[in-house]
Structure formats: structure tokens, C-alpha cells
Amino acid sequence: MSPYDPSAFPPFAVTVDLVVLTVRRHALCALVVRRGESPFQGRWALPGGFVREDEDLGLAAARELGEETGLHAHDPAAPAPDNGAHLEQLGTYGDPRRDPRMRVVSVAHLALAPDLPAPRAGGDANSARWAPVETLLHHESDVGRDGEQPVPLAFDHARILADGVERARSKIEYSSLATAFCPQEFTVGELRRVYEAVWGVALDPRNFHRKVTGTPGFLVPSGGTTTRQGGRPAQLFRAGGAALLNPPMLRPEV
Amino acid sequence: MSPYDPSAFPPFAVTVDLVVLTVRRHALCALVVRRGESPFQGRWALPGGFVREDEDLGLAAARELGEETGLHAHDPAAPAPDNGAHLEQLGTYGDPRRDPRMRVVSVAHLALAPDLPAPRAGGDANSARWAPVETLLHHESDVGRDGEQPVPLAFDHARILADGVERARSKIEYSSLATAFCPQEFTVGELRRVYEAVWGVALDPRNFHRKVTGTPGFLVPSGGTTTRQGGRPAQLFRAGGAALLNPPMLRPEV
DNA sequence: CCAAAAGTGTTTCCTCTACACCCATGA
DNA sequence: TCATGGGTGTAGAGGAAACACTTTTGG
Known part of the structure; x- marks a missing residue:
């Protein structure tokens, strides 16, 4: 055949x-x-x-x-x-x-x-x-x-x-894909709430902030700030060019 | 339509x-x-x-x-x-x-x-x-x-x-899939050579040994030994039940 | 004033790395 | 004896977890 x-x-x-x-x-x-x-x-x-x-x-x-x-x-x-x-x-x-x-x-x-x-x-x-x-x-x-x-x-x-x-x-563990859930400009707290919603867990806001702002190419500051979440004004960021997160964001144990 | x-x-x-x-x-x-x-x-x-x-x-x-x-x-x-x-x-x-x-x-x-x-x-x-x-x-x-x-x-x-x-x-980074390249019984050195061939890098034999034998469920000793690679007799292992490696095997930087 | 969210500093722990060193065989 | 690969010990670097603490807004 x-x-x-x-x-x-x-x-x-x-x-x-x-x-x-x-x-x-x-x-x-x-x-x-x-x-x-x-x-x-x-x-x-x-x-x-x-x-x-x-x-x-x-x-x-x-x-x-x-x-x-x-x-x-x-x-x-x-x-x-x-x-x-x-x-x-x-x-x-x-x-x-x-x-x-x-x-x-x-x-x-x-x-x-x-x-x-x-x-x-x-x-x-x-x-x-x-x-x-x-x-x-x-x-x-x-x-x-x-x-x-x-x-x-x-x-x-x-x-x-x-x-x-x-x-x-x-995939959001080891890539910057979580920013695809955010508007063009977003705060670190908004990005953290994306991770929390997708994973269904609570993350430490302090460690999360240090982690994402300390990873080169993940986030770039856009210059502005916002208080749309209440509290102290937060810096606004855009997604940086980096596609891969290294070291990855760690998902807490189930 | x-x-x-x-x-x-x-x-x-x-x-x-x-x-x-x-x-x-x-x-x-x-x-x-x-x-x-x-x-x-x-x-x-x-x-x-x-x-x-x-x-x-x-x-x-x-x-x-x-x-x-x-x-x-x-x-x-x-x-x-x-x-x-x-x-x-x-x-x-x-x-x-x-x-x-x-x-x-x-x-x-x-x-x-x-x-x-x-x-x-x-x-x-x-x-x-x-x-x-x-x-x-x-x-x-x-x-x-x-x-x-x-x-x-x-x-x-x-x-x-x-x-x-x-x-x-x-996938061999974070799973036990590398054992699929090995025969039923294999040594730690043979498994290491699989990683080296797939990744095209050299790995430290000492640290590799500690890593794979220290990960619960990855390898189970079969009891036997072999000298088919020369040198000191090596323990034989089978693949354990664990599918995921946590923490993962780290691939060296390019 | 207080509440709430944004950030920073610090301590502890754990893993990875690098490498010194010893072990058990065949030739 | 030596060469070869197997396996253990250990010191240091670096990231992550946990949490005390300060900052800046709105109400």
C-alpha cells in the first residue's frame, strides 16, 4: 500500500x-x-x-x-x-x-x-x-x-x-508568561495576585517583590505610579524582554 | 454554516x-x-x-x-x-x-x-x-x-x-525520564553519561552521584554491582517510582 | 489618627559548586 | 604497581523562607 x-x-x-x-x-x-x-x-x-x-x-x-x-x-x-x-x-x-x-x-x-x-x-x-x-x-x-x-x-x-x-x-514558574495576564502597565502587587490566582496559593509580598524586581529583564519600570490598589503608591512596570526566568519562581508545596 | x-x-x-x-x-x-x-x-x-x-x-x-x-x-x-x-x-x-x-x-x-x-x-x-x-x-x-x-x-x-x-x-531536568535511556539495571555513572550525551556537557561525577542517590524515589538499588565500565565496582540501580525530580537536576549554563 | 498596601533589612536554612580525598577493581 | 572509575567529606557562595520594620497614600 x-x-x-x-x-x-x-x-x-x-x-x-x-x-x-x-x-x-x-x-x-x-x-x-x-x-x-x-x-x-x-x-x-x-x-x-x-x-x-x-x-x-x-x-x-x-x-x-x-x-x-x-x-x-x-x-x-x-x-x-x-x-x-x-x-x-x-x-x-x-x-x-x-x-x-x-x-x-x-x-x-x-x-x-x-x-x-x-x-x-x-x-x-x-x-x-x-x-x-x-x-x-x-x-x-x-x-x-x-x-x-x-x-x-x-x-x-x-x-x-x-x-x-x-x-x-x-509555565509561569519558569517564564515571564504571567505578565500576559496583566494590562500593559501593572504593579508588582497586581502581578503577584496573578500568581496567587493561577496557583491558588498565597505568596509572601515582600519576597515576591524582591524576586521579580531582582530578576534582570523581567520587569522594566515605566516611570509612573498608581494607588489603584489602595495604600502607598506603587511603581508601574511593563513586561521586560526576558522570556525565561532563571532562577524560576518557586511554587509552594501543595 | x-x-x-x-x-x-x-x-x-x-x-x-x-x-x-x-x-x-x-x-x-x-x-x-x-x-x-x-x-x-x-x-x-x-x-x-x-x-x-x-x-x-x-x-x-x-x-x-x-x-x-x-x-x-x-x-x-x-x-x-x-x-x-x-x-x-x-x-x-x-x-x-x-x-x-x-x-x-x-x-x-x-x-x-x-x-x-x-x-x-x-x-x-x-x-x-x-x-x-x-x-x-x-x-x-x-x-x-x-x-x-x-x-x-x-x-x-x-x-x-x-x-x-x-x-x-x-524534560530530563525536572523528571526521571533520563532512566528511559538506560537498561533496566544501570549504574550512576551510566545515568550520568546519559545526561552528558543529551545535554552535551560534562557533569561533576561526585556531585551527580550525591544528587541522584539523595533524591528519594529516583533510584532504588537492585543489590548487584558491576565493573563493566572498569574501575571500582559500581552499585546497580533500577528506576524508582518518582516521576518528578524536586529539586530539579540543574543544566549548566551554556 | 488608623488601615492598607508598598517596599527594605536581616537571619536562618538549604542546595549547589568545587575540589580534596579515599576505595576497589583490572591489567 | 598504576590507571580507572566509584564514592564521601567539606568549605563557601547564593537563593529562598520567614518575619520585623519603615514608607506613603486614602479616609
């Missing part, structure tokens, strides 16, 4: 699914959309869609991200931070039974975004929403606030979301 | 490609096979093949690995090390032009194997071979020893191989 005989391989549908994470009100949240059709009609799912005929996988993910959030993916080659989201490939999910109707292989991507005004899938707040990942993964309570049933995510999206959350948790 | 209308999505071919790494004669080597047909006929490529109709991606990768090497993939749930290779998903490559004839999405997997007798693709030594990754990636010299041309790998396989090597290099 010639491995490239067009009649010799089964056809697959290929999609991209997005794990879009942000930090809102001290909680790690993911973007979910409500499915309008079967299967899993009415259930929450990760945003995603088919890869087009002549589209690279990363491009398809960036296009979906833009359609769902208005964000553009951050170009790693750009000289200055552009407030775009971080976007990377997460993993590929291809269980033959993950979609009951046909063979679908989904290339999941992970996006990290700053806190955004609100999702805008058709401008309908009922069809797209930020939900705490803790709720989505353990479905102990409603996704929303208005008496909906606590149901798990559609397809294998709970597994994909869990993998994305785990990737984000481990 | 309904996202699941069967006429609304383009069909893709889905393959798995394998980055199979081992350590031979103090060098990190990868398994390559010679292509028998166009395109890239006669060039070396990573082993791989089509995912079957009802096959999960990891299963397809394990099947290809068995066909190429006779290894079975290590079951993480097995209580004792079974001398199977470590196998994990690496990443997915789907550039529309990566195969000149059709749209192929390749789900690359990374396998780490102990030093094996010899590849056995059809029993033909000219069609499958271990080659040093340094040679494959920089094609500074022949892949083999018999005057072949130094040509780059077929398709985007050089990129996939580079990603796999980078994954292996970083």
Missing part, C-alpha cells in the same frame, strides 16, 4: 479548540461558549472551529481567538509588548469517539489574556462567558449566576481545559 | 511521526528511515504513518513504534519498570505546504528508548538507522558511514526532530 494513495487513508475533520484563560476578581477564568446545536446542545464548550483549507494551525487558532475576543495573538518577534494575548499550541485530541458523529481531531491551543471587558460572541452574554476554571472542572456550582444546571463541559473539553490550566500553572 | 455539516469542512490526512531518541556511544541519536518513494525519495525521514480509521493518536504512535523498533510503549500505570520506551505526544504540524501533494496534519510523538541492538525495518540496514541528532540537524556530514550525501531530512522533519530534542533536553 502506497502511504499516499488518496484512497488509502481515512479522511479526518481537523478543528482548533481554544483554552483562553484570564484572571478576574482573584480567580482563574476560562472563556466558554454555549452550544446552539446537537450534540451537547445548550452545554458550555470551549470556543473553536474548523481549520480552513489553506490555513496553518496557529493561524486558525489566532483567527478563532480574534473572532471570540477581539484579541490578536502576540507576535513574539514584536519589539515591544503589544497587549496581544499569548498563544501557543497545547496538544491534540483525537479519540475516535470524542465526537459521536464523525472522526474529528482537535488541535487545542492555549491563550493567556488580560482581563477583558466582556466576551462578545454575537454580543450575546448568554452565548459566551468567563467562568472560573474551578467551577468548570469540578462543576460544583453554576457556571453563571442565574440558576443554570451545573453540567460538565461538552465533548472532552474538561480534559482539554484541565491540561491547559496545568500548562499555564507550570 | 453548521459547523458539523459534512460538506462544510475540508478533509485532512492525519499521520503520526515519531522522534525516537536513544544514546549510543556517548551521542544522542534518532531513528530515521529512508524514503522509498516520491517526494523526497531516497532521503532520510522520521518514521511514521497514517492514523487508522478507529485508532486513537497515542495508539497509532505506539503501533508505529512497535513496528519500527520492536519496543512497546511504557504503560505509566505499570507497577514495575517494564523496559518499554517512554512515549508522549510532542506537537502537531499542519502547515498547508508541508506535503506537496495533499493536506497532511502530523501529530508528532517523542519516544525515549534504551540502546537497542539495531533497527529492523524489513531487516534492511539501509532503510532504517540510528543517526546522531547533531548530524541530522546540521547535516555537516554523512548520516551513515559509506559516502552518502549530507542532505537534510524530508518534509519538516528537521524542525520536528529539533523540537523533540529540545523537549527531551528540558
Whole structure:
């Protein structure tokens, strides 16, 4: 059998699914959309869609991200931070039974975004929403606030979301990715609250401050200060160019 | 457009490609096979093949690995090390032009194997071979020893191989994966030579010994000793159950 | 004034590094 | 005997944890 005989391989549908994470009100949240059709009609799912005929996988993910959030993916080659989201490939999910109707292989991507005004899938707040990942993964309570049933995510999206959350948790240890959750200018305390929300732990503010300001290339002072968190005015920083943190930020033991 | 209308999505071919790494004669080597047909006929490529109709991606990768090497993939749930290779998903490559004839999405997997007798693709030594990754990636010299041309790998396989090597290099820092390159029983010095080959650096034997024997769950003594490396008899160990190394093995600065 | 958040200093502990030194074999 | 690799001891550098303390705002 010639491995490239067009009649010799089964056809697959290929999609991209997005794990879009942000930090809102001290909680790690993911973007979910409500499915309008079967299967899993009415259930929450990760945003995603088919890869087009002549589209690279990363491009398809960036296009979906833009359609769902208005964000553009951050170009790693750009000289200055552009407030775009971080976007990377997460993993590929291809269980033959993950979609009951046909063979679908989904290339999941992970996006990290700053806190955004609100999702805008058709401008309908009922069809797209930020939900705490803790709720989505353990479905102990409603996704929303208005008496909906606590149901798990559609397809294998709970597994994909869990993998994305785990990737984000481990990656902020040794990279400067946590700044992707912050606005362009932020304080050390705001950055610390990102780590605390993603890891679900409390960090010592004094040691954290020393650590991040003492790591060359991680943060650059923008000159301004703010009191938006109350208390003594805090210096404002932007993300520095350094991508890797060495030595890494240590996550406290569980 | 309904996202699941069967006429609304383009069909893709889905393959798995394998980055199979081992350590031979103090060098990190990868398994390559010679292509028998166009395109890239006669060039070396990573082993791989089509995912079957009802096959999960990891299963397809394990099947290809068995066909190429006779290894079975290590079951993480097995209580004792079974001398199977470590196998994990690496990443997915789907550039529309990566195969000149059709749209192929390749789900690359990374396998780490102990030093094996010899590849056995059809029993033909000219069609499958271990080659040093340094040679494959920089094609500074022949892949083999018999005057072949130094040509780059077929398709985007050089990129996939580079990603796999980078994954292996970083993963042995914080996991016990380096033992996957060793036979069931091995000495501390043999394990150290694995790290040195994968990282391409020299490590202090005294500190390395203290580090690995002092990390609980990393190594368990098997009771025996050997002098196969010369010098004083060395204790034999097996891989312990611990998957994560904490604190990690530190890779010296470049 | 007080509360709250931002920062700094200091002590203790622990790990990594570097290297001196000893051990047990084969040739 | 020597060469070779295996293994232990130890002093110093550097980072992290824990926490006392000062600074600068708003109310």
C-alpha cells in the first residue's frame, strides 16, 4: 500500500479548540461558549472551529481567538509588548469517539489574556462567558449566576481545559508568561495576585517583590505610579524582554 | 454554516511521526528511515504513518513504534519498570505546504528508548538507522558511514526532530525520564553519561552521584554491582517510582 | 489618627559548586 | 604497581523562607 494513495487513508475533520484563560476578581477564568446545536446542545464548550483549507494551525487558532475576543495573538518577534494575548499550541485530541458523529481531531491551543471587558460572541452574554476554571472542572456550582444546571463541559473539553490550566500553572514558574495576564502597565502587587490566582496559593509580598524586581529583564519600570490598589503608591512596570526566568519562581508545596 | 455539516469542512490526512531518541556511544541519536518513494525519495525521514480509521493518536504512535523498533510503549500505570520506551505526544504540524501533494496534519510523538541492538525495518540496514541528532540537524556530514550525501531530512522533519530534542533536553531536568535511556539495571555513572550525551556537557561525577542517590524515589538499588565500565565496582540501580525530580537536576549554563 | 498596601533589612536554612580525598577493581 | 572509575567529606557562595520594620497614600 502506497502511504499516499488518496484512497488509502481515512479522511479526518481537523478543528482548533481554544483554552483562553484570564484572571478576574482573584480567580482563574476560562472563556466558554454555549452550544446552539446537537450534540451537547445548550452545554458550555470551549470556543473553536474548523481549520480552513489553506490555513496553518496557529493561524486558525489566532483567527478563532480574534473572532471570540477581539484579541490578536502576540507576535513574539514584536519589539515591544503589544497587549496581544499569548498563544501557543497545547496538544491534540483525537479519540475516535470524542465526537459521536464523525472522526474529528482537535488541535487545542492555549491563550493567556488580560482581563477583558466582556466576551462578545454575537454580543450575546448568554452565548459566551468567563467562568472560573474551578467551577468548570469540578462543576460544583453554576457556571453563571442565574440558576443554570451545573453540567460538565461538552465533548472532552474538561480534559482539554484541565491540561491547559496545568500548562499555564507550570509555565509561569519558569517564564515571564504571567505578565500576559496583566494590562500593559501593572504593579508588582497586581502581578503577584496573578500568581496567587493561577496557583491558588498565597505568596509572601515582600519576597515576591524582591524576586521579580531582582530578576534582570523581567520587569522594566515605566516611570509612573498608581494607588489603584489602595495604600502607598506603587511603581508601574511593563513586561521586560526576558522570556525565561532563571532562577524560576518557586511554587509552594501543595 | 453548521459547523458539523459534512460538506462544510475540508478533509485532512492525519499521520503520526515519531522522534525516537536513544544514546549510543556517548551521542544522542534518532531513528530515521529512508524514503522509498516520491517526494523526497531516497532521503532520510522520521518514521511514521497514517492514523487508522478507529485508532486513537497515542495508539497509532505506539503501533508505529512497535513496528519500527520492536519496543512497546511504557504503560505509566505499570507497577514495575517494564523496559518499554517512554512515549508522549510532542506537537502537531499542519502547515498547508508541508506535503506537496495533499493536506497532511502530523501529530508528532517523542519516544525515549534504551540502546537497542539495531533497527529492523524489513531487516534492511539501509532503510532504517540510528543517526546522531547533531548530524541530522546540521547535516555537516554523512548520516551513515559509506559516502552518502549530507542532505537534510524530508518534509519538516528537521524542525520536528529539533523540537523533540529540545523537549527531551528540558524534560530530563525536572523528571526521571533520563532512566528511559538506560537498561533496566544501570549504574550512576551510566545515568550520568546519559545526561552528558543529551545535554552535551560534562557533569561533576561526585556531585551527580550525591544528587541522584539523595533524591528519594529516583533510584532504588537492585543489590548487584558491576565493573563493566572498569574501575571500582559500581552499585546497580533500577528506576524508582518518582516521576518528578524536586529539586530539579540543574543544566549548566551554556 | 488608623488601615492598607508598598517596599527594605536581616537571619536562618538549604542546595549547589568545587575540589580534596579515599576505595576497589583490572591489567 | 598504576590507571580507572566509584564514592564521601567539606568549605563557601547564593537563593529562598520567614518575619520585623519603615514608607506613603486614602479616609
